[in-house]
Amino acid sequence: MAEKLGDLLLTPAEMAAVDAATAESGIASFGLMWSAGAAVAGAALRLYPGALRFAVLCGPGNNGGDGYVAARRLAESGAEVAVFHLGDPARLHGDAARARAECALASQPLAVYIPGPGDVVVDAIFGAGLGRDVPQQVRSVIEQVTGAAVPVISVDLPSGLDGRSGEVLGAAFKAAHTVTFMTRKPGHLLMPGRELCGSVEVADIGIPARIIKAHSSGMISENTPVKWAHLLSSAKLETHKYKRGHLAVFSGGAGKTGAARMSAMAGLKAGAGLVTIAAPRDAMAENGAHLTAVMLHVVDDGMALRDWLADERLQTFVLGPGFGIGAKTRDFTAALSGRHLVLDADGITSFKDDPRELFNLFAEGEPHLVLTPHEGEFARLFPDIAADRRLSKVDKAQAAAQRANAAIVYKGADTVIASPDGRALINTNAPVWLATAGSGDVLSGMIGALLAQGLPAFEAAALGVYLHGEAGQRAGKGLSAEDLVAHVQPF
Structure with missing residues (x-):
């Protein structure tokens, strides 16, 4: 019974090494971000075809870049989309800056988002590599979304969860569905992360298996x-x-x-x-x-x-x-x-x-x-x-x-x-x-x-x-x- 790529669990540090090695191999990193954002948009439309509005919450890094791509793809499908950003979007760089520029949807500061009836939140604020408590303005939005019982689709991992330990860093979204990429992280399986991730979908965004295996210790896996x-x-x-x-x-x-x-x-x-x-x-x-x-x-x-x-x-x-x-x-x-x-x-x-x-x-x-x-x-x-x-x-x-x-x-x-x-x-x-x-x-x-x-x-x-x-x-x-x-x- 051979081990599949999906059986591996990569820590956030190992996943960062995979990303770096993928870029060094000559694979266009923006293409990977495009595939990631498209996978998130696809999941949102599949799971919530009747949503009145997708509220896409974008962070200041590549997780936010995935969010901008998802917002663009959702809008192109004819959905109502509102984009909200954390921090100064002018300070984005690299693929995330390009994703925002190509999104062509105006965005508003995260602090002004108020959950409304019929909303579905796309949480693209922080990914699995978060290692500090979420800032107060993010905590406030999490509390509002939780209180309003608005469904959440998280990108990579619900914002506020530690991808290594599954522990909550101050506050975290409770997602109905999480879309992660290539492999899961320990935080998807460890409690309370497992409960906060909802159903987990692993999207293949095109990183070669050889690169993933080369940077995986192979020491942590699901018990199967x-x-x-x-x-x-x-x-x-x-x-x-x-x-x-x-x-x-x-x-x-x-x-x-x-x-x-x-x-x-x-x-x-x-x-x-x-x-x-x-x-x-x-x-x-x-x-x-x-x-x-x-x-x-x-x-x-x-x-x-x-x-x-x-x-x-x-x-x-x-x-x-x-x-x-x-x-x-x-x-x-x-x-x-x-x-x-x-x-x-x-x-x-x-x-x-x-x-x-x-x-x-x-x-x-x-x-x-x-x-x-x-x-x-x-x-x-x-x-x-x-x-x-x-x-x-x-x-x-x-x-x-x-x-x-x-x-x-x-x-x-x-x-x-x-x-x-x-x-x-x-x-x-x-x-x-x-x-x-x-x-x-x-x-x-x-x-x-x-x-x-x-x-x-x-x-x-x-x-x-x-x-x-x-x-x-x-x-x-x-x-x-x-x-x-x-x-x-x-x-």
Whole structure:
């Protein structure tokens, strides 16, 4: 399954390098601006054929130039168009100045725009490279447009959004539709940017793919099957349960066993050949009363665990859901440092006082630890990274993965999966109703099952997150963790 150009995510800095290299190659940059503006005009007419007026808001750079081209094309189509500019248009230069000169439509200062009934706003003020809070006059227009519920089509990215992080810089338009060019940026996928972009259209404006690929690090992408499907061997007739891996999930004591069962059942549904719950003796009857296909094994303490680990077939474990916080959890983690481990929930929080203790256990060799923190758990393990406001969620996940030598699943509506080698994937298929008690326990079991089947830590984490989202879509609104497990399917 080959990666398509549209699967790439370019940061604003990488896109700027692409633009510069395109110009150096001899391709006329104004032709690209013309194509961009035409794509925006085409989207506006297609989506809002009944608009009474298109209000085109043009900024002081090339994003504004795209807007002037769009305004001209809209006017040529017979639409009513009004153009508004930010700053002194006489100070435009290069392609943007030419686009305004050829537009031949009079423009008014942005501050005088008042949204009217039947308006559709074409937001061409700032693009993806904005790195500062929007000025007050732009904030004021954004507030008026938002209050009037006027539909917005944004050029490249809604003005006020950071194209690298998806964060709002003071204020931002909420677009119904966004037209970007050649590739998306991380800000189109990361929250809250994803919600503010509306539907996203990627327009091919004629930049050669070779130039884009030459200036893309290739390290940040959307989490799609192209990233891991090649690692999944198709099922064969001779495949048996041991070839599909043995996953062990640790249970808490009596009265605290439900989370482990969620993980274990999810692991079985996700394709593990065998699943065992390792539980204290006082929790055996409680677990046994609810399980049939999942096996049980008594593990009361660290000594019993180390005895069990003499069986070299035991290579993959899930620790943390419902297990309890404290020294026992840390001792179990240390015993498992040479095996594949998904550490979640209580497992993560047990190391909050000394995260380095955890990192040292898994510092050597290929990554075989998967950490699945939500926002609060992430801050407990990586307090300095979490507090750095200069970093995007992707940056934070990448830094954490490198420090821990682990695959990081930084959970949320925009879950980011990161590898110590710098790769990062942004997941987009999870429905909002996945935010329910026990959902994370299900995810841990799914990732554990994929590790047990031989996938590397990063790919197992990425596939697990993707399949988790698919299960949530199938289960539908109002799901419980039990519903989610019932809808888990292998890829």
